[in-house]
Amino acid sequence: MEPTAGKPSFLRNILVRLLLFGVLFIVVRFAYVVTIAGESCNVGNFCFFSLPENLNFVIAGPGTGNSAIAVNKAIVSSTAVPTQRELYTSKDWIKAVNFFSSIFQDLMSQGYLLPESKSLCVETPNGQDVFALKEIGVKDSVGTFKKASKPLVVSGEAHRLPFDDNTFDFVFSGGGRLDKSSRALDFATEIARTLKPEGFAVVHVSAKDTYSFNSFLALFNCCNLLTSRDIDGFDSSMPHIREMVLKKEYDIHGHGVYQPRDDSGNKCSVPGYKQELVRKAEPLIAEEPLKPWITLKRNIQKIKYLPSMADISFKRRYVYVDVGARSYGSSIGSWFKKQYPKHNKTFEVYAIEADKTFHEQYKVKKGVTLLPYAAWVRNETLSFEINRDPGEQVTEKGRGMGRIQPLTSKGGNSGGRFDGEVDEILGFDFANWLKNTVTERDFVVMKMDVEGTEFELIPRLYETGAICLIDEIFLECHYNRWQRCCPGQRSSKYEKTYGQCLDLFTSLRQSGVLVHQWW
Template sequence: MDPLTVKPSLLKNFLVKLLVFGVLIIGVRFAYVVTITGESCNVGDFCFFSLPENLNFMMAGAGGGASAISASDAVVAGGGAGSVRRDLYTSKDWIKAVNFYSSVFQDLISHGYLSPESKSLCVETPKGQDVFSLKEIGVSDSVGIFKKASKPLVVSGESHRMPFKDNTFDFVFSGGGMLDKSPRPLDFASEIVRTLKPEGFAVVHVSAKDTYSFNSFLGLFNSCNLLTIRDIEGFDSSMPFIREMVLKKEVEILSHGITKSFLSDGDSGNKCSVPGYKLELVRKAEPLIKEEPLKPWITLKRNIKNIKYLPSMADISFKNRYVYVDVGARSYGSSIGSWFKKQYPKQNKTFHVYAIEADKTFHEEYNVKKGVTLLPFAAWVKNETLSFEINRDPGDKVTVKGRGMGRIQPVNSKGGFDSEVDKIQGFDFANWLKNTVTERDFVVMKMDVEGTEFDLIPRLFETGAICLVDEIFLECHYSRWQRCCPGKRSEKYDKTYGQCLELFTSLRQSGVLVHQWW
């Protein structure tokens, strides 16, 4: 074979392989940039699939006409026209969303909440249609934020920890009900307020329809003043109707015109007034049992089927934390596991449970329960040592399983017990509650404290801690008819059913959603 013909053949094969290798590298790079990073493809990324700079396409206008939108107009400063992807910006869903947001923003401009000069931020925007809309109507200094970037419209960042300095934006927008869905709504709202300039405007689209959720929402923005509310029709089935809130960041904290829970009482500042919107829930609650039941162990137990739970009447999405406090918890299965975990409507929220139980018989089992904090003390009106009586009612069969229904008294009390008595530590329950939860938390309480409710409830009112509780399930103990002995009342308690009814009635009249427990 002629050696002169071999060399060109080898050279040709080498060049072909080099070309194939080069194409492969470009393809891999393109796939990485677009698919893995979620960012748009620029020429600097070795991509040659960008749209031409002069590409225009028609989009139905928000006002009923049509507007020709240049792809190069949709990018932020420094971005190229190649960032725009034809398949995304011409899809029906994209165009529908852009038209919707354009209409919303034009209305906000007409009312003076937004202007072409506004430095604007859109929070939790996966595809950036709202950012695109802002740029379309002339608000050019706009950017979006989402956990996965979609440059040039959307940068990477978390709503609860935004990568922007304080007082950066004139206008902050959160659409799509993203605040409703956030697992950390308080942090979400706090970051909006932090990054917003004083006198700046925040506009949030939420699904808050009932007064409870509406006031919970406003409670997240404690340094903003509510300016306007309007209900508008959404653009997709996920949110057919939207409530739009327009807020203004003020230098001083305002009250939104809502009744404040904690009111000054001289130097103490302890007394509270339950907000009016909670009274609406009380009016919707199941009626109290007015007549004393002859068989309370049956009547009160059956009554749980009639209970109208707060989460069945209102949306609790805008609360910071969700807390269940079981005062007199006994065993885990007594009410936490058997009732609260299985029956209470939690709206898919995760509750932290505090179990308050003085009887040491039940303490060990709580060591293996996740999400439960045991307080091995007696809820009381102050911090002091107490005598704790183990259940010894006439006719009762006392076993380890039946423990936990004990009464407490101060050690120096003259009142005597005829049963087994332990020394335990009591703590100021109202003070603990005020140090553990806030008005922004959703707090559910069950109280079964063998008569001590007549001490604890007044103390909760006295300190203002009652305003921190959203819903109470209260067992009131009185001298009731005994199951063991027909025609005979229990001697364990000196209160009457009438006094219990007065306690429930006073709670409801004060705006506390309380239910009769058994």
Template sequence: MEPAVGKPSFFRNIMVRVLLFGVFIIVVRFAYIVTITGESCNRGDFCFFSLPENLNFVIAGAGPGASAIVGSDSVSRSNPRRDLYTSKDWIKAVNFFSSVFQDLMSEGYLLPNSKSLCVETPGGQEVFALKEIGVGDSIGIFKKASKPLVISGEGHRIPFRNNTFDFIFSGGARFDKSVRSSAFASEITRTLKPEGFLVFHVKAKDTYSFNSFLGLFDSCELEKMRHIDGFDSSLPYIREIIMKKKSEILGHGDKISGGDSGNECSIQEHKRDLIRNAEPLITDEPLKPWITLKRNIQNIKYLPSMVDISFRGRYVYVDVGARSYGSSIGSWFRKKYPKQNRTFDVYAIEADRTFNEEYRLKKKVTLLPYAAWIRNETLSFEVNHDPNHPGLEDVKDKGRGMGRIQPKKSSGNVVDGEVDEIQGFDFAEWLKKTVTEKDFVVMKMDVEGTEFDLIPRLFETGAICLIDEIFLECHYNRWQRCCPGQRSTKYEKTYGQCLDLFTSLRESGVLVHQWW
């Protein structure tokens, strides 16, 4: 008689299925805890992968007692959770930061009793390295928590009170990627104690970006800067910047000051160095300016094509004499200016009321429907319909000519074009209230001759120091396209005076381009 095997096989299949289902439940629960909530795994979380409380794996070269598992003495006595970090990249990062912190400790910037914060640390390597070299009171913040090393928080919104930390570190060049650099810097200095130390690892590849970075921290002083090798291929070369928070904050570095009037400013030397790399000015007056100046646009070296503009508070474009949106904002700045993936606040200054309605439909542009001027007063705005005006043949703005402002005329005066009464405003003072030296400011100015009033006013008030790059169209009695041998009578200035204006700007350290 054959033995009966059907019933045991049936029960065996049921047990196998139950076991597999149980394993599936455990795996799903583990994935939820670790991946979704950002927590470590322990028995209380219904996770069977927890390790004994006293289990430690030593990481070679990470410092005395370094371990891959954070023990109760090395991380947190109040939180029993343990994280297992065994990847080669994580261990390599711990080794790197341990070496960095040991150097800082030997130089006195970091002490064993320093209350320390690591900003934007997704894996907590920096925090782990600090604890393993003896800085026990350390914590990290990142958008997604990884307890107990890292809690939830972001660089531009740090969840700690003022003057909390003795030492703050931001590594991995993560500051470079911040789109809120000004808020990032403000929060870091807010939570640092007076005379506490900030240490950053940033790319800051050029002098311009380095000085821009320092400019964000007006309440701190530079202690030391050195170049170091990064710990992976994505960061082969970085700058280590060490700063100390001032014991007393006497003022704000973003204010223009100096001299008896309080309006003078000095443009930093690194901005003057950029002039040497800019395209040369056209020294000889062109016989066909409508061709020469237009072609010169192809030679212009934009500032963002020469330097890194990452470390600025805001990014601002001011179009003075904007005319229609498509005249330069839409057709040139939006499409061609190299913005390095930064979002710019755009201001359009245009006195011609014809274009007001168009700008109301542009949500990302702020229109100032006034005339940029040297003071606040009522002006006359004349729209000239001269077909011989160079460049007018390209204008398709409802047949409008080029508008220019002038002091208000008496009723007895006769003018060639259409005249409106408009309000002029002190452009230099408006600029000083709108932007700071921490911001990256680009300006295009096409004001039909008023540049000879506005530029001196910018120097007089010190507002010129707030501008990083200017695209300036200078108006003079140029040769006319229609009539060879004849000059325009619309403007009294000569090409030589325009050249002097450009030269004075560049000699003062302002990156200005001859625009069309």
């Protein structure tokens, strides 16, 4: 009888299948580690294609000679995907490492960074700054980014860092990353939170003007600015950089915890850097125009908007307040949304409008909060003038702008008389609302068209200190427009003169408030 070959073939098939299963397992594990977990490949991760331990690359140093920088197997490994290996040996990556090495060596020479400093680099996708720290001897260094690239970079977003309070001696944010953040205050707060008291934070930003410079400092009101200098960047995306060195101070309890400044006081003075913007603004119209509705409309083309004169990047949030908004298309939709230079910032919009004729349309407008009241100097019931021809149906198009008066003034002194239909509405303390809604760290734009009530509201903003919370005002001042063109056709609706309006604008600008004549 011939020998049977079935059993060896069966065993061979089993061995082949086991081998194939093992290879498949290793491939799947490798793909998970590199592409999903975002980690470097090593033996513990079932990757068996690592480069030798002593593999070195020669990287050109910032000086005249070359410096040999040993690139650890855990950083550059042949087991990494080819694009990752190419990244760590690319000219751009090496150039960035040299740039950061030079920066950190300067900071070391000034005593802001020590070899034993526990250091953090925030928002570093490729870890060049972390590698540069390690290369100059700061071994206890780590970076964060939304996707990890271990061992240099761990997962963590700038507005929610995965570290305890008071962890690091040195925190660095380069590349203008704070400029580009949509949550600048949260970014700065996390740097301050994780930094130890008397630790140093170094931030590279593109603050080119005094407005943005002071806006940046307001984000770090737990820290003192030690030095500031302008340096050249290492790529075309940010050719010029301002380097800020800040030191975290202890709070009054000695904990070194980030403490926001109290903005609740009534006294304020508009800072000098805002007064600089006023001097750059378009001139006021000194002489009363013969046809104001034409002249003021043309003047809008000459307006120098604040975001066109200064960088508004370093603000906590962005707010537009339309006082006397009327319909959505009256100014929010037709002007602010289309013409105001928002620089890709998302604004919270508040529409303050007492006339209930316009309220319904705001229910379907996303991003707009309606306050269905009249802006006033205190909380009380007011008389509201309904401007329309007798017998005319109350519609949005037929609705005129209405004046308001306290109930006690109805039918009282001159200027307090209403000629048309009157309704009762609720008024609220606008200045107090503003102080409870925004802070000095917000960017606040206001348009005010309140049918003469500006002569009460503006002094109230000064009295409460709320005027300092507004960055830019577009104000329509109401006066008797018939006085110059048609002296015999005086209207009792407005008692103020153009000269009184001009005084109001002038006093605002002399106080450092950037105000524009509106119509």
